[in-house]
Amino acid sequence: MDDLTFDLNQTPLRQVNQFLHDNLQQYAGQPVRIFHPNGAHNIAVGVNAPIEIDIFGHTGYYTAGMNQLANITIHGNAGPGVAENMMSGRVHVKGFASVSAGASAHGGLLIIDGDASLRCGISLKGADIVVGGNVGSFSAFMAQAGRMVICGNTGDALGDSLYEAVIYVRGTIKSLGADAQVEPMADQDYEAVNELLTKADFTFDPNEFQRIASAKQLYHWNADANQEY
Amino acid sequence: MNDSLHRLFFLEESAGYNRHILNYIQNAAAHGLYEIRGLGAKRRLPHFDDLVFLGASLSRYPLEGYREKCVTKTTLGTRYASKPIELEMPITIAGMSFGSLSANVKEALGRAATQVGTSTTTGDGGMTPEERRSSKTLIYQCLPSRYGFNPDDVRRADAIEIVIGQGAKPGGGGMLLGQKVNPRVAAMRTLPEGVDQRSACRHPDWTGPDDLTIKIQELRELTDWQKPIYVKIGASRPFNDVKLAVHAGADVVVVDGMQGGTAATQSVFIEHVGIPTLAAVRQAVDALEDMNMKGKVQLIVSGGIRTGADVAKALAIGADAVSIGQAILMSLGCNSDTYIQNGAHHSAVDDYHALGTAPGYCHHCHTGKCPVGVTTQDEQLEKRLEPDVGARRVKNYLQTLNMELTTIARACGKQNVHHLEREDLVALTIEAAAMARVPLAGTNWIPGYTTAIHL
Numbered sequence: 001m002d003d004l005t006f007d008l009n010q011t012p013l014r015q016v017n018q019f020l021h022d023n024l025q026q027y028a029g030q031p032v033r034i035f036h037p038n039g040a041h042n043i044a045v046g047v048n049a050p051i052e053i054d055i056f057g058h059t060g061y062y063t064a065g066m067n068q069l070a071n072i073t074i075h076g077n078a079g080p081g082v083a084e085n086m087m088s089g090r091v092h093v094k095g096f097a098s099v100s101a102g103a104s105a106h107g108g109l110l111i112i113d114g115d116a117s118l119r120c121g122i123s124l125k126g127a128d129i130v131v132g133g134n135v136g137s138f139s140a141f142m143a144q145a146g147r148m149v150i151c152g153n154t155g156d157a158l159g160d161s162l163y164e165a166v167i168y169v170r171g172t173i174k175s176l177g178a179d180a181q182v183e184p185m186a187d188q189d190y191e192a193v194n195e196l197l198t199k200a201d202f203t204f205d206p207n208e209f210q211r212i213a214s215a216k217q218l219y220h221w222n223a224d225a226n227q228e229y
Numbered sequence: 230m231n232d233s234l235h236r237l238f239f240l241e242e243s244a245g246y247n248r249h250i251l252n253y254i255q256n257a258a259a260h261g262l263y264e265i266r267g268l269g270a271k272r273r274l275p276h277f278d279d280l281v282f283l284g285a286s287l288s289r290y291p292l293e294g295y296r297e298k299c300v301t302k303t304t305l306g307t308r309y310a311s312k313p314i315e316l317e318m319p320i321t322i323a324g325m326s327f328g329s330l331s332a333n334v335k336e337a338l339g340r341a342a343t344q345v346g347t348s349t350t351t352g353d354g355g356m357t358p359e360e361r362r363s364s365k366t367l368i369y370q371c372l373p374s375r376y377g378f379n380p381d382d383v384r385r386a387d388a389i390e391i392v393i394g395q396g397a398k399p400g401g402g403g404m405l406l407g408q409k410v411n412p413r414v415a416a417m418r419t420l421p422e423g424v425d426q427r428s429a430c431r432h433p434d435w436t437g438p439d440d441l442t443i444k445i446q447e448l449r450e451l452t453d454w455q456k457p458i459y460v461k462i463g464a465s466r467p468f469n470d471v472k473l474a475v476h477a478g479a480d481v482v483v484v485d486g487m488q489g490g491t492a493a494t495q496s497v498f499i500e501h502v503g504i505p506t507l508a509a510v511r512q513a514v515d516a517l518e519d520m521n522m523k524g525k526v527q528l529i530v531s532g533g534i535r536t537g538a539d540v541a542k543a544l545a546i547g548a549d550a551v552s553i554g555q556a557i558l559m560s561l562g563c564n565s566d567t568y569i570q571n572g573a574h575h576s577a578v579d580d581y582h583a584l585g586t587a588p589g590y591c592h593h594c595h596t597g598k599c600p601v602g603v604t605t606q607d608e609q610l611e612k613r614l615e616p617d618v619g620a621r622r623v624k625n626y627l628q629t630l631n632m633e634l635t636t637i638a639r640a641c642g643k644q645n646v647h648h649l650e651r652e653d654l655v656a657l658t659i660e661a662a663a664m665a666r667v668p669l670a671g672t673n674w675i676p677g678y679t680t681a682i683h684l
Contacts (some may be wrong), residue, residue: 027381063444066380081434103434104375123433219424
């Protein structure tokens, strides 16, 4: 196929995804463009090649799920679970993201220009997430590794049951979750925020961010914290 | 009789506050901590033992055990997958994680499953290279925790099992104590070494059956619709849950009853949450029949399956296959008083005693100090279970179950184990008759049915 443009009004999603799974190395450097997603689910799931994919419009569930290596841009809003379990590569949502953005992502970078809804970065396993706007409640719940930069405000219970993941927040935090605490920013924190903001093409000042990490009180069973588990 | 013996002889224990419950209350009062343990339910529950087969005599014609063949081949995942699972027997090995089990055990399970032509299953913690290499047919679990969940491994698997819940703890997450989180386990699970692992009770990126539909589609897209998708539920409301799993698009539904084992969870969960496997099977089959999906979506039953008779009874009620976890560990030597190392038997009794238990009573999987090297990550203890020894024992056990299964099937006049039917069964107790909905032995009465049936 020479033309790497697909119209989901004309081509079934299965055919598009099959193309994205097959022989993409030969098209490296050529952008794949997908038009009229119309909220379809599972667009560009399981891509495993260093290619550029642009999706023009709003998408449904699990866009770019389990992405490896690809650079995927959604020129619109993304539904639940965008970039879920991403392993590497980069997913950029130009609009807003629904619930569970970047859930259990192990690697790579997820950028959301607008707001992200509830449970952004839930069970994060090592990826980086940068949100230009606000995030909803229970974001980074049980996040184990990775970094989140939130340029706006957060909902309730931010960072509940964190392990080693670190969250940087510029705006107000409605409430922290169990075992999450605000910590002083160190030099490496400013560097991390600066690095991620630069990658996401945001111009906020790293000095405006605060660091949230685990207090590590739940790392070992504590009978006196029974409602925290 | 001296005075002390006389007193002991006439002491009467309270039924409501016996030594077991006294011990529980006193421990709770002393420590402010509920018990976390491994293994499955300990108390007696209605089970397949409460059913018996009606072997053929005059009204039915049996098959000759030593001359007439009985088919055991089993196919799973025929609904949508382009590559269904083909097994030589309807007995599979359940998901048990590396982390909970040692790497040697995972390898042994893979080798045994391959030798007898069945499948084994990963677990929390992901797929190890040893496990993939040793297993011809490997089912890859997608669990709420998503520890080590990796699309490359999904593609390397032969089927994917989305775990909603476990029979030992429907609705519950997990708590694996840090002593089992060694450097390799920690790396696979993206956790610091030695910390307690808290597993989520539900998937992070979907919240209900409608979302599950899309999740299944995502996994199908990832694997180009080749791999069967199993959905595993802990038995609590199996009629509704099986229907919803089928509606969501499952190729295979796995129903795990409350006798199912666990690596570590609250004892109160194990003993008091969920319903027995016997009750769950019939409800699950009802759901498939109600949807006219029997035979189109396959049913695997697990939770306390131990013998070929258990397998045969599950199949007769309507399962397509069974899955075994706890009894497989016992075939490896779990709760045995010895272990085999370098060709010699060694006593493990002192190690059981050091844990405060004894062979036959152990439920200390969560401690990581398994005296026979099964549920451990300890470098020395895991050597007590050598992969070739373990594989041989599991192979022997599975072969025995399969022989028992075919023996019963032939006695019931079946040349294929999948032809076993509910009409081949009666119940020994009213409870079992009501749950399995088969007649009480010697009668034509099924509790709950006003009209008697005639065999």
